[in-house]
Amino acid sequence: MAEETIFSKIIRKEIDADVVYQDDLVTAFRDINPRAPVHLLIIPNVLIPTVNDVEAEHELALGRMITVAKKLAKEEGVAEDGYRLIINCNSHGGQEVYHIHLHLLGGKPLGPIHIG
Template sequence: MSTIFSKIIAGEIPADIVYQDELVTAFRDINPQAPTHILIVPNKEIATVNDLAAEDEQVAGRLLLVAKKLAAQEGIAEDGYRLMINCNQHGGQEVFHVHLHLLGGRPLGPMLMRR
């Protein structure tokens, strides 16, 4: 079954795409949690980080390098930014297509709330 991200990559669903190459696509989150909130996704459907295989090493690295590039382009690299990948239900994953969140543009506070 095709994910919503695959449909965005294929151009079937509109999105504000800020970067695309043969391995990854990046677009602005429709429900941003920070002034800059970009999702960077592999063009290949990979459900979770647990499903990454050795042949996905290049795409996994590309996710990070594209995040670095976009942080600089967005003007958030110097002050800092957060990169997040959620995995499965307890990790908060909602779309089962690996994706890296690039968040910044303001102080983001602690990673997790203490309980």
């Protein structure tokens, strides 16, 4: 069994977060250390530690993460100019919380992704 994270507590509303969307499959909230004017995290309500742990049964929740990203990008006013969606996997991928999460970043030109 995967170890519970701070995100599980946000889903259950046991700790405060600026939640902007929640349904039966996913929860979205503002990142506490934003890297852009708009920086939201969209997470499945079921604990999936990394992309390597994704199974076919998770497809509905993962698909919902993308459709919610589209909805929130429009609501946040970044859809027309553009935004970036990122999922990090494991330490070399930059993952810090081991509950899969989709970053939605926008509100300024983000430029190319610099590797290194």
